[in-house]
Amino acid sequence: MEITQLKIGMWVESLHGVGKVIGIDQQNNAVIIEHKNDHQLRSIECNEIIDQPQLHTGCDRYY
Numbered sequence: 001m002e003i004t005q006l007k008i009g010m011w012v013e014s015l016h017g018v019g020k021v022i023g024i025d026q027q028n029n030a031v032i033i034e035h036k037n038d039h040q041l042r043s044i045e046c047n048e049i050i051d052q053p054q055l056h057t058g059c060d061r062y063y
Contacts, residue, residue: 008023016044022041029046030046
């Protein structure tokens with residue numbers, strides 16, 4: 001996923017699970033996410049994010 005498509009507060013999915021974007025590091029093409037279940041923070045590269053249009057901002061479940 002392109003870093004320009006990401007915004008703080010949006011939900012994303014990666015191989016590490018679902019999390020909320022809490023920081024964007026454009027220099028390293030990475031984001032910091034807070035995992036939904038355990039609230040742990042993780043830095044992941046944007047190419048690890050799965051483009052999941054069903055995961056809407058403000059909702060942590062699929063429709």
